[in-house]
Amino acid sequence: MRKKKDRAGDGEFAREGLTNSRIHGSIARTLGVAIVSGQYAPGDILNNEIDSSEQLQVSRSAYREAIRILAAKGLVESRPKTGTRVTERNRWSLLDPEVLAWFFESEPSEEFLKGLYELRMIVEPAAAALAAERRDDGQLERMRKALIQMESQTLATDAGQAADRDFHDTVLEATGNAPLFTLSSSIGAAVRWTTIFKQRKRELPRDPMPDHWKVFDAIAAARPDQARQAMEKLVGLALEDTRAAIDPKD
Amino acid sequence: MRKKKDRAGDGEFAREGLTNSRIHGSIARTLGVAIVSGQYAPGDILNNEIDSSEQLQVSRSAYREAIRILAAKGLVESRPKTGTRVTERNRWSLLDPEVLAWFFESEPSEEFLKGLYELRMIVEPAAAALAAERRDDGQLERMRKALIQMESQTLATDAGQAADRDFHDTVLEATGNAPLFTLSSSIGAAVRWTTIFKQRKRELPRDPMPDHWKVFDAIAAARPDQARQAMEKLVGLALEDTRAAIDPKD
DNA sequence: TTGGCTATTTAGTCAGACAAATAGCGATCT
DNA sequence: AGATCGCTATTTGTCTGACTAAATAGCCAA
Numbered sequence: 001m002r003k004k005k006d007r008a009g010d011g012e013f014a015r016e017g018l019t020n021s022r023i024h025g026s027i028a029r030t031l032g033v034a035i036v037s038g039q040y041a042p043g044d045i046l047n048n049e050i051d052s053s054e055q056l057q058v059s060r061s062a063y064r065e066a067i068r069i070l071a072a073k074g075l076v077e078s079r080p081k082t083g084t085r086v087t088e089r090n091r092w093s094l095l096d097p098e099v100l101a102w103f104f105e106s107e108p109s110e111e112f113l114k115g116l117y118e119l120r121m122i123v124e125p126a127a128a129a130l131a132a133e134r135r136d137d138g139q140l141e142r143m144r145k146a147l148i149q150m151e152s153q154t155l156a157t158d159a160g161q162a163a164d165r166d167f168h169d170t171v172l173e174a175t176g177n178a179p180l181f182t183l184s185s186s187i188g189a190a191v192r193w194t195t196i197f198k199q200r201k202r203e204l205p206r207d208p209m210p211d212h213w214k215v216f217d218a219i220a221a222a223r224p225d226q227a228r229q230a231m232e233k234l235v236g237l238a239l240e241d242t243r244a245a246i247d248p249k250d
Numbered sequence: 251m252r253k254k255k256d257r258a259g260d261g262e263f264a265r266e267g268l269t270n271s272r273i274h275g276s277i278a279r280t281l282g283v284a285i286v287s288g289q290y291a292p293g294d295i296l297n298n299e300i301d302s303s304e305q306l307q308v309s310r311s312a313y314r315e316a317i318r319i320l321a322a323k324g325l326v327e328s329r330p331k332t333g334t335r336v337t338e339r340n341r342w343s344l345l346d347p348e349v350l351a352w353f354f355e356s357e358p359s360e361e362f363l364k365g366l367y368e369l370r371m372i373v374e375p376a377a378a379a380l381a382a383e384r385r386d387d388g389q390l391e392r393m394r395k396a397l398i399q400m401e402s403q404t405l406a407t408d409a410g411q412a413a414d415r416d417f418h419d420t421v422l423e424a425t426g427n428a429p430l431f432t433l434s435s436s437i438g439a440a441v442r443w444t445t446i447f448k449q450r451k452r453e454l455p456r457d458p459m460p461d462h463w464k465v466f467d468a469i470a471a472a473r474p475d476q477a478r479q480a481m482e483k484l485v486g487l488a489l490e491d492t493r494a495a496i497d498p499k500d
Numbered sequence: 501t502t503g504g505c506t507a508t509t510t511a512g513t514c515a516g517a518c519a520a521a522t523a524g525c526g527a528t529c530t
Numbered sequence: 531a532g533a534t535c536g537c538t539a540t541t542t543g544t545c546t547g548a549c550t551a552a553a554t555a556g557c558c559a560a
Contacts (some may be wrong), residue, residue, distance in 0.1 A: 018329065022543065024318065048510060059545045061311055064511085068274065068315045072322035072348075079268065080511040081553040090423070094432045096343060098322075115427040118380075122430070126372040173340070177365040179436065180372070182344045186429065272512065298541060309514045314542085330542040331522045506557080513550065520543070529534075 019098075023058055027066035029102065030056075035075050035086055036099065037106040046076070046084045073099050097185040104193050110246055116190040117239045121232070123183055124168070128215055128231035129224035131174035139174040143167055143216050151209050161195050167212065171219070171231075194238060198245045211237060269348075273308050277316035279352065280306075285325050285336055286349065287356040295335045296326070323349050347435040354443050360496055366440040367489045371482070373433055374418070378465055378481035379474035381424035389424040393417055393466050401459050411445050417462065421469070421481075444488060448495045461487060 019025035034040055046052060053063035067084055070076045074091045078084040093099055103112065131139075146167040153160030165188045172184040211234040218227035269275035284290055296302060303313035317334055320326045324341045328334040343349055353362065381389075396417040403410030415438045422434040461484040468477035 018327070019321070024543085028322075049512095050510090061314075061546090062544060064311075065315055065318045065543095067511095068318045069322040071269070072278075072319040074347075077268070078511060079553075080551070081509055081555095083510065089428065090431060092432070093343070093346060094429045095345065097324075112428065115429045118425075118427050119429050122373060122376040130368075175368075177368050178339065178362065179344045179365045179369050181340060182342070274512085299543095300541090311515090312513060315512095317542095328542065329522080330520070331524090331540060333541060501560100503560080504558090507555090509552100509554080511550105511552080514548085516546095518543105518545075521541085522538105523540090524538090526537080527535090530532085 023062045024065035024069065027056060027058060027063060028069040029098075031066060032070060032073075032075060032099065032102040033105050035070070036092070036102050040086045042086050042088045044086045045082070046086075048083060075099070095183065095186040097189065100186060100189040104189065108193075113190075113193075113242065113246070116186065117235070117242065119183075120187055120190055120235050121239070123180070124171070124187065124235050125228040125231040127172050127175050127180060128219060128227040130177065130180075131171045132219045132222050132224040132227040134176045135174035135219055139170050140220055142170045143174075143219065146170065147209070147212055147216055150212070155195055155208065156199070161192065164195070164208075164212075165191050167216075171215070174219070191238075194242045198241055200245065206237065206241065208234075208238075273312045274315035274319065277306060277308060277313060278319040279348075281316060282320060282323075282325060282349065282352040283355050285320070286342070286352045290336045292336045292338045295333045298333060325349070345433065345436040347439065350436060350439040354439065358443075363440075363443075363492065363496070366436065367485070367492065369433075370437055370440055370485050371489070373430070374421070374437065374485050375478040375481040377422050377425050377427075377430060378469060378477040380427065380430075381421045382469045382472050382474040382477040384426045385424035385469055389420050390470055392420045393424075393469065396420065397459070397462055397466055400462070405445055405458065406449070411442065414445070414458075414462075415441055417466075421465070424469070441488075444492045448491055450495065456487065456491065458484075458488075 020029055031040075031046075040046070047055070049060050049063055049067075053060045056063060067076060067078060071078060073093045073096050074087060075093075076084050077087050094103075135143075146163045149163035150160050150167065153163060155161055155164060168187055168191060169184045172181045172187070175181065211230070214230040215227060215234055218230050270279055281290075281296075290296070297305070299310050299313055299317075303310045306313060317326060317328060321328060323343045323346050324337060325343075326334050327337050344353075385393075396413045399413035400410050400417065403413065405411055405414060418437055418441060419434045422431045422437070425431065461480065464480040465477060465484055468480050
């Protein structure tokens, strides 16, 4: 019924571009972007499978697999005779990593960004507090390494940004709460796109390191309240930066 | 390229059992349950498509569509030559409504339940505070109606439980934060299964209404801090009840 | 007017073929 | 011995075309 893995940790799948390099993945992405960007409105009915697959020059089966992906993420719903229609927004899996990526592929609304930050503002301080109580040495070490990397590379480099995400990821992981950790992809997306927006304005105004180190120190010192407050400040400042980068006035 | 919806709000798709009534949906469910219940471990490689589809007595295309669903939810990853393997737990979309349902189909671990409650404990009080600031009259009305319904039906009935979920849903919705609202399915699942676990012990110990009304009153009175505290207490008590229902000692 | 039957449209399923990717092996060269 | 290159077998990916089943709309009869 199954084969055991031969070697533990045999080095991660390639992952990025794996699904998109295949036809079903790229069609899903195309349609997904069109849906979240409002090109199709909720309630709209897609052309039937035959026409759609012809227009896209792919086989019906590849097109159907793409639709299954979208349906799995709550973006569409299919039924015989009626066709495939775009579902209401409140059923979309907005926190799904791919859906999030599709959002950011076409200039997400300011409201959406604000929502993501508000979520960070709720989740991350609480997570930092839990992490301060539960983190193990390995996690602490990874946080420290991430911050050192971030410090030396700066947020202008990919490596620096990855280190930033690593830090936030590890905080979530250190809560030991699996459902909570799931949100790391969403938060990571917010972090990532924030940085991009900021850089668009060619201003990297504030040194983010002191705030990050304060969070780390509090977690390392096992002080939940201090960690919560430090993280609150960190996210709050990031929000302000992003707002400033978006708003023309400033 | 698309057809507009003819009638606005022409009455919701049937939704429950829609995906599961189709072969691809039921295969996805079967495999999904097997995966989240640990029957397949992360890193395990599923049999190839030909063998699997034969064993399950379905066509290869139906089986493939099922795999696409699982892949969209982060449970598996496919590539040529290597096959389809179960991904690491930290990539699973634990907050996806279907994944959550699969979890609850086979006795979720106590740790997982604890994680969900911890998430509620983080998210719902904050949401209640936001709702107190932003709710509109329609949402208030729906909350009130839900509580009245819950009061008259009690949590022993489906209608009463649905009203309970409605209430929590509406609070999330009233935050006006779309990403946050996405969590309602997860929280709804926690609420639903909580009630079931409690009833299994045949004890419906405490009257949940006073706590609910306190939350409502604070939101209606536009008092964020009061709403936060009331919700904190509500979720905290629910957690205790669930713990008591699980733990044999008590 | 109503109730049920039928025609039609759509997604769903199936079968079988061929294409593309790639892990792993083996031969070859250094 | 070790590294490198290329082959090959295996697996998913894609395609085609046919048939099935579900759901709806519209007709027809009572």
